[in-house]
Amino acid sequence: MSTTARRLIVKAALTARERVRHLLRFIGPRVNALLPVSLPVSCLTFPACLAYSVSACTAERRYRGMADRDRNKKVLLELLKMPGNGRCADCQTADPDWASYRLGIFICLNCSGTHRNLPEVSRVKSIRLDFWDDDLVEYMKCIGNNAAKAIYEKDVPIFYYRPKSSDCVVLKEQWIRAKYERREFTGDKSQPQSISNYGSHQGFLWKRGKENSQFLRRKFILSMDDYTLKYYNKEESKGPKAVIFVKDLNALFQPEKIGHNHGLQLTFLKDEHTRNIFVYHEEAKEIVHWYNAIRAVRFSYLKTAFPTATDLEDATEKGSVFIGSKEHGYDVTNSLPKGARGNKWKCGITVVTPDRKFVFTCENERELREWIEFECYIGCTGILTRMETGSLPLEQLGNPADYTSYDQQGAPLCL
Secondary structure, three states, X not given: OOHHHHHOEEEEOOOHHHHHHOXXXXXXXXXXXXXXXXXXHHHOOHHHHHHHHHHHHHHHHHHHHHHHHHHHHHHHHHHOXXXXXXXXXXXXXXXXXXXXXXXXXXXOHHHHHHHHOOOOOOOEEEOOOOOOOHHHHHHHHHOHHHHHHHHHOOOOOOOOOOOOOOOOHHHHHHHHHHHHHOOOOOOOOOOOOOHHHHHOEEEEEEEEOOOOOOEEEEEEEEEOOOOEEEEEOOOHHHOOOEEEEHHHEEEEEOHHHHOOXXXXXXXXXXXXXXXXXXXXXXXXXXXXXXXXXXXXXXXXXXHHHOOOOOOOHHHOOOOOEEEEOHHHOOEEEOOOOOOOOOOOOOEEEEEEOOOXXXXXXXXXXXXXXXXXXXXXXXXXXXXXXXXXXXXXXXXXXXXXXXXXXXXXXXXXXXX
16 A cells, blocks of 8 residues: 555545435545545445545645635735835835745836846745745745845945836846846955946947947947046047047936937037937946946046045936036026016026026926926036936926926927
8 A cells, every 4th residue: 555545544434424425534644524425435446535535635735725825925915014125126116016035025027027037046926916835935024125135235336326117127137137146246355346347448339320320339448547438430549539528428328219228328518518429239238337337437536526525426417418517608596587477387497508598497396496406416517407318316306297498488498
């Protein structure tokens, strides 16, 4: 007799009621149940009784599984209320519905797609739709977003950009891969996380030409020694085609505008005018490295230019475009010019350029303060506006479409 058969005692019920209804009582280590049968008990062979016993065990497991599923779902939903778990561990989206049961973190639907592509380091389940075993739930209890952050984001450089939910896919994907797949920020000294290792960088990027918008392979060199970005048309010996100083340089991802998922827009000031260079690289890791390398060199420059500054992290532009400096006739005032009309909103700012004035109105003083604080920064480096897509803090500024620009005669304007 097999082990299963020895552990399972199958016997015919002896009561008169059970004999009449042809019932079998199954008694085992985890089951004690009555099942109706189509034949009298005395006519059943042992294999038939064994088959009925398997059905009984299956029904019992299904019942227990439904109870465990409801219980574990409630536990996971309670864990979401714990500090740090209420937002995606990777992009800070509120109310995540997914989790990586290998990493012990709660994530959003979009980030779960990237985790699903990393089966060696992460496995995901839906909190509400999938079945969770008890041991997986216990593991989620032990880790959580805050504990995981202390491990995988222990040594993130101050210049390294942490993507938000509104950022493009390539930024979020490489942030996730850098944390969990390459483990770049765990404090391992073998990983190149210092400013010096990230800053000076060179390689080839595909640059869009002026004439026919064709992308051509060009060499770029980013240097922390002189805080410049150079690019070359052909041979390096003939000298660079352009030399861009990082104090006038900003980078932001524009995949739709450039027509490539890894498209990067480089904006800089030249001859008192704003210029753009559009580039991309085939490898997602490489283009994100360029992006953070530019931020690293710019951060190093800011430390040199403002040695007494105490909060340089906020001094690095995040999706900003340079307009101009005060010495060239650019300015911003937190008021509307006299005689401005054409809109019922009474709060706004005036952006002054050498050619004309632009009036931006908003609904109330709170929104005006937010525009002053987050929209424009006026200092020795000039005016920086965040009207381009990228890292615009929409949750703080609201929808830019709600803000209207007018000239002094009340006619709508756009920059």
